[in-house]
Amino acid sequence: MSRDKNYQRLLNSPRWREVKTQVWRRANGLCERCIREGKAAGVPDGYITPGVDCHHIKPVESGRTVMEMEQLCYNPANIELLCIPCHIKTHQEMFSHTREKVKENKQRARQRFMEMNDPHYQPPSDSKPTD
Ligand SMILES: [Zn+2]
Numbered sequence: 001m002s003r004d005k006n007y008q009r010l011l012n013s014p015r016w017r018e019v020k021t022q023v024w025r026r027a028n029g030l031c032e033r034c035i036r037e038g039k040a041a042g043v044p045d046g047y048i049t050p051g052v053d054c055h056h057i058k059p060v061e062s063g064r065t066v067m068e069m070e071q072l073c074y075n076p077a078n079i080e081l082l083c084i085p086c087h088i089k090t091h092q093e094m095f096s097h098t099r100e101k102v103k104e105n106k107q108r109a110r111q112r113f114m115e116m117n118d119p120h121y122q123p124p125s126d127s128k129p130t131d
């Protein structure tokens with residue numbers, strides 16, 4: 001059984017519905033990121049954004065076993081209630097984060113390679129990251 005299938009199964013269970021209700025109550029039905037960023041009521045041009053999506057802070061798919069996935073999926077501390085724009089933003093940030101990491105690792109490997117092959121190699125002081 002693939003991880004994806006396991007994930008689907010986790011989200012189709014009555015337990016997930018319970019966890020979602022629990023998270024929704026904790027957040028009073030509001031987007032927790034909007035609140036964190038001060039976009040909640042009471043702030044001068046603030047407003048209340050209802051939360052609609054449950055976002056897993058640490059992706060459920062990152063669990064190595066079904067049990068680990070279950071723990072990530074059903075742990076309210078790993079879940080944030082978000083509005084759709086915040087959910088999209090959060091995933092874009094996660095994606096650019098991993099992309100940055102990949103780029104960083106590649107650059108480090110390139111640097112090491114050059115240093116190894118040329119003992120006089122000096123990285124140019126005004127070097128800009130290129131890709
Ligand atoms: Zn939001």
Ligand SMILES: [Zn+2]
Binds near residue numbers: 054056087
């Ligand atoms: Zn999400």
